[in-house]
Amino acid sequence: MEHEAFIFSGRVWICQSKSDYSLFIKHTTSSFTALLVYIDDIIVMSLNHTSTDEVKKLLSTKFKIKNLGSLKYFLGMEIARSKNGIQICQTKYTLDILSEMGLLVAKPSPLPMEPNIKLHKDQGDVFQDPTQYRKLVGKLLYLTNTRPDISYIVHLLSQFMETPRVPHYDDLLKILRYLKGSPGQGLFFPTTSSLQLTAYCDANWANYPDTRRSTTRFCIFIGKSLVAWKSKK
Known part of the structure; x- marks a missing residue:
């Protein structure tokens, strides 16, 4: 560093x-x-x-x-410690988003996105409240601090902030229904983790149908602890 x-x-x-x-x-x-x-x-x-x-x-x-x-809550993140390690999550932050969107009683989705999803900038009708779309994407971007499982799809939907379409907004709601099934999920850093550094990366070649741009992704572990990740066009 x-x-x-x-x-x-x-x-x-x-x-x-x-x-x-x-x-x-x-x-x-x-x-x-x-x-x-x-x-x-x-x-x-x-x-x-x-x-x-x-x-x-x-x-x-x-x-x-x-x-x-002792640190227990900071900027929407909840920190819990035990002899086994440290758990970081954003349960209250997630539930607040679900409550604001009226999805606390919604049926959970098993996946945050449809497999092999392809989104177009001109797909479907224009969403009538782009400000709400942008606010929701911003909140989900902050949630990716402890939820790497939604990083890819949130990154993908953030590409349509200028003129969001109805199908794009529907995919945002699908992410929320996925979060409904596991609002307390987060990151765990075990005390038994080694100091061995391991990195994984992948690329999706020309997967943006409008621009033919590719997406690269990576995640880095120290022992069993996930410490860094990213999805980028």
């Missing part, structure tokens, strides 16, 4: 990531500490309590802070 050092209280304290400017890292021979900032909220992660306490003490000398204890 690329990073640069900066001075805090007259000494080199931590490094700022160049790939994510809100992430700061301190790495020594005996400890690893990460600090993630979002506006006025901060998450501190460390291998030991001593490093965590040092960060909080240092911050309290410069800012008025409030310690909310």
Whole structure:
């Protein structure tokens, strides 16, 4: 990870990531500490309590802070820890979307999309409320932070934000019915996971019927933990 050092209280304290400017890292021979900032909220992660306490003490000398204890909820993400590992999901966020769309009692779909789906930009009638379509796509894009299983179809439907069609909106509703069947599904990071890095990639050649563009996809694991994924035209 690329990073640069900066001075805090007259000494080199931590490094700022160049790939994510809100992430700061301190790495020594005996400890690893990460600090993630979002506006006025901060998450501190460390291998030991001593490093965590040092960060909080240092911050309290410069800012008025409030310690909310162990991380359980952050930006719509729910975090649960046990001796087996860490579970991250967006159950409440998912249920809020379903409630807003009136689909809490809808029949669940076993799949987020039809197999071998082909969508056209001029397919079907123009959807009368494009703002609603864009808002729903935006919410589902955020949900892909913990639901890689819908990344491909959400990426595909995001291609029609300018002039969405009725069939495109119907496919969005199918994703919601799929989420209805597993609103609590998310990511699990087991404590027994190794540090072996494994990556998988695939490509769908010229699968966009309007442009003949291809789609590439990848996912990266550290041991058994899925840490990165993407679907891109």
